[in-house]
Amino acid sequence: MYRSIDLFAGIGGIRLGFEQAFMNDIKTVFASELDERAAETYTANFKDDFDVVGDITKVDEKDIPPHDILLAGFPCQAFSLAGRKKGFDDARGTLFFDVARIVRHHKPKVVFCENVKNLVNHDRGRTFRVIRTILEDMGYRVFHQVLNSKDFGVPQNRERIYVVAFRNDIAPQTFIFPEKMDDAKTIRDIVEKKEVSAKYYLSTAYLDSLKRHRARHEAKGHGFGYEVRDLDSVAGAIVCGGMGRERNLIVDERLTDFTPVTHIKGEINRECIRRMTPREWARLQGFPDTFRLTVADTHLYKQFGNSVTVPVIRAIAERIRLHLEALEAEEENGRRAVGWR
Incomplete structure (x- = not known):
């Protein structure tokens, strides 16, 4: 059972993708989301034995439960081409440093982040180099890839960067992100x-x-x-x-x-x-029709616009799971070899 935490959780898209990939082998032990309406949608769809925490900047990292996987869809507006692109000069951009302090204290096996494509090029690449260097200095091997949602079974042209960081003691030499899986879907497939x-x-x-x-x-x-x-x-x-x-x-x-x-x-x-409709937007992001929409349309449009494409997350999470399971198999084989000797 892998323990995970869900930072800047939004309505839980990243969590949902990981749960689809890991199935019964993952348990979320902590979640944080500042937007109250997004947290309302989150709690309507995930039945946890803890409350969603609001402002992560006010949470002591020591009070966060131990975990194996840290999920963080930290705010993208500071780096977006559609915004003012202020990066770390924008308070939202500095929220990555809250991710870093939690990682530094807990040292999870895997750190997973999602953000806008422009994060790689922001400030001539310096912003992403800072993020990468911080993770590497904390003992992680960092991999990243820009993927388009339309290649993963949803009819939405949405390019985003996905960052996977493995702790050095369990890191692979290379991590291959999933490739195009299904680019045949059209809007007609998701309309009411x-x-x-x-x-x-x-x-x-x-x-x-x-x-x-x-x-x-x-x-x-x-x-x-x-x-x-x-x-x-x-x-x-x-x-x-x-x-x-x-x-x-x-x-x-x-x-x-x-x-x-x-x-x-x-x-x-x-x-x-x-x-x-909001349900059609949910489908554009790959959320199942069982996902409950409990708040007003205005909030739902904002929430799905800010969310992630679940099938992309699932495809990456499946690759992460394969690596972790391979490590477990190696450890088990090693224990058996010692036993035989």
Whole structure:
């Protein structure tokens, strides 16, 4: 049984991927998430005998239970191309150092981190070199790879960096990240099977404003603006802010009642353009339909935009498990050899 902790846990996407890979051989003993609504979704889906801790910066590392695997999806906004890219000058960027102090004290066998692709290039590569050097100085061999979610059975073009650090005494010489497994899925595979609520359809007033917004940027030679995706294509990376929902609109002609169910300006558009639902976003991230969505849509869009793609995590975790099991087999063979002598 491997013991794990879940830092910057969000709604538990990294944990879910590891649980799918390790099955009954992993147990989460500690979780931390500052966002109360995300923690609410987390606790609705994971039944633990402990409470989710809020601010990890206020937690003494000595009070965290011993563990074998540390999971950390530390905030990416400080390094994102979509943000201001302040890195360690942003308070969110410095949260990696909280990961480091916990690693330094507990020395887990494996440290797993996920972040935006730009982490590697941020500040001309210096930011990632700092992260790598800190882990290496604490006694870890570090491996990393940028993977795209669309290669792992979900129709979302989402590139992220994945970092796997093994403690030196158990580290392999090389760690091979999983390769493309399934790139055939399209948006059509994840849309709701039945007609969705009229609330997800854009009003005529809002759609007109989006068209004007895009026209202004196109006139300036920019590529900004709303985008309607073909159902036989893949979605762009879902994100929690800005034009996140409007960059992944779809046409769904199944609406039978165009009566608004919320207060809108104008009418429901007759082009049948709508936002994807939170459940569809959950599917874009590879969450099973059994995953409970218990908070308001506004929070769910933010949570899934901030989350990870579960099948990618699972594929990497399966490789980690294979290595750990091989080590265990070697140790067992060694004990038997000593016994025979």
